[in-house]
Amino acid sequence: MNAVMKHRLFWPVVVLLALILVNTLSRPSFVSITVQDGRLYGSLIDILRNSAPLMLVALGMTLVIATRGIDLSVGAVMAVSGAVALQIIQDSGDAANPSVLAVAIGAGLLAGLACGLWNGFLIAVLGIQPIIATLVLMLAGRGIALLITRGFITTINSDPYKFMAQGYVVGLPFAFYVSLAAIAIVAVIERRTALGVLTEAVGINPEASRLAGVRARGIIWGAYAASGLLAGFAGLLYSSNIMAADANAAGLYIELDAILAVVLGGTSLAGGTFSLAGTVVGVFTIQTLKSTITFLGVPPAVTPVFMAAVVVLVVLIQSSRFRRWVGRLGGRLSVRSAQPVERTEVAS
């Protein structure tokens, strides 16, 4: 039991389960899943589906944070990629043509990648602080997206494009498979190869890594490129969900959710060792929290306050110092500081 409690994912998972439990207690239908036309429906399925864009963005954010950086531009990048893809589809006039869709999706992803490469260039080559460098695109990105859509909200009508966010495959939302694939690809690239540990080395001490022969510049650049590419894909999912490219609303504030998901998953903002599994748990926690708000019928006016209160609570539960303090108050010292000396590899 003690070993389980000391695992770095123990508290993040406890928090997620607690959230689900609270929802279930207040309304048992929360966990019910119904089958209709061979498709699964229910709040939990919605969470799997709706969390896909955040999942992609948060995975990229994890890599960026591991290098000691931060990427504030992800929301704006989503707006750009969605705008590029939808504008191509709209301009083609043939929204069902598979080759048009392939070009549109490819161009949207390339736009995301280009944004990421730009961020990486500013940070890894020019040495600009990540928060400033990505702030540039955070502010400029939505303007670029508006330029692409010529100042309008581009809407399209394309069933195949709609399938990305709203379609089903063997009973589960297609978007969930996209999440799974992204998790698997990132995990394999980072953990089956040495890229993960080299990224951690760069995040812990860039100069020591450089002197040890690590190509620090390439690794940092690569992390931002990956973040841009993943945000680009998230932008496509978002636009597919509403079938519109809304430069002002796409991915608004998602950078904050993504950073929160990474931190909830136990990755330090100071960089270095990171946990992809933790980020996955963090994303589900945030998405569950958002569902909770709609599910419990929290009035929109107080939603931010409610959200903030829950986040504070969640962060406190995960703080070992707070738990010790509560433990002392309760006169019980069962919870000890979790400072694991040994590391557990997060192999997914």
Place this chain on the structure above:
Amino acid sequence: MSLTDEEMTSDALVAMRGITIQFPGVKALDDVDLTLRGGEIHALMGENGAGKSTLIKALTGEYAVDAGSIAVAGEQRVFHGTADAQQAGVSTVYQEVNLCANLSVGENVMLGHEVRRAGRIDWRATHRAAVGHLQNLGLRLDTRTALGSHSIAVQQLVAISRAMVTEAKVLVLDEPTSSLDRGEVQQLFAVMRDLRSRGVAVLFVTHFLDQVFEISDRCTVLRNGRLVGDYPIDELSPGRLVSLMLGRELEDLAALSGASDRPVDRSGTPVVRMKGAGRKGLIEPADVDVYPGEVVGIAGLLGSGRTELARVLAGAEHADSGQIEVAGKAVRLNTPRHGIDHGIAYSPEDRRAEGILGDLTVAENIVLGIQARRGWRKVRRSEQDALVSEYIAALGIRPANPHVLIRNLSGGNQQKVLLARWLATAPALLILDEPTRGIDVGAKADIQSKVAELSEQGLSVVFISSELEEVLRLSQRIVVMREHRKIGELASSETDVDGLIDFIAHEGREGAA
């Protein structure tokens, strides 16, 4: 040797008796006594892990004692924190300078003691007072410059003047000289002598034996958390002191003395040849050859260009003139990576900032060198395990657990891990910049004998150290640096420490004696 209790307590400013401190699972200190008199410089000696830091922390109130008593100026004290100790007149300057680099020198010196007038800080008077305190230590600084813009040596002296602001009766100096050059050490010693003459008791912790003999009056030796004894320094010889610290005779080091006389075959192609390579503003163009199996020492004061020479040689700095040849061929060395690809391994001067990756394990730190070379292709688990356990055993890394985070290891063991990282890459040339700074005698002996052994087997080494004895003992040839310039080369068999110092100080200077 031993004095009676009465003698020991009569004029004692600090009397620590029977100090015992227990950590989970270990007795860090077991029944240790320490006596400091006013107007003496008292050295505290022992290997890493002997309990020096713990004893200091008991004296400065950082740790509570589990048993034993502390009396300052005849008054029994129980310290509940560092503030209590400072109240009692005990001030400390720590190994890592504990100041605010982004505040000005004056603010640092006077922090918490600013001159106030009408409830506001009078900055002009505060800076004037700071100038006075600094001048007492012979330092002339613009107190409005940021502390971080000064060298570590100056920061150290600022830390001492800060301690003197509180009018300390007892000053604890924990490894104050580890980052100072000879001139700066003399400046510090002058300050310490001055404090002694004013009746301050100075507790001096260092790894440099020669400094202990140069400056201190008495010496307390610890070993494995126990007191070995309290000795007047006149009754000790360096060899005797080391034996007391280690609890064994120093045969290992004696066996090393032959290393510098070993003949080196210089008829073939040098492993690495520097031809007029330099970099503007860092180091003037220099020629250095290193032959197979040779240890080339680099001597010179701190800031003389020793490190810069090594960094150019390793590709950590990009040379903008001349060329560097590896095995007879001119190569491009623009990044450390290029150096590594040509078999040049560089272990940097600042172990903590540029060497170790604190949040990674010992195993990961060792493997990083070859891993970086192979890129994404992961070093197989079996290969990794074999490599790591081989080097942990060969270098005697403690604890011998590859999964411990490296930041939890002592300095000496961290240095051994770095050595392992580079040896694992099978380099042709190993550049070691201050590999023994701030580490204990045992680890120092281990590293020196490993270097001697490896070079005998054919590895070429460039060895940089502030300790001239060490450079003389290990290397066959010594490159001497001064003011960012190579001023000459010496064969170590033809010189000694005094000869080397004389060369560093006078060679090529016009009008010099």
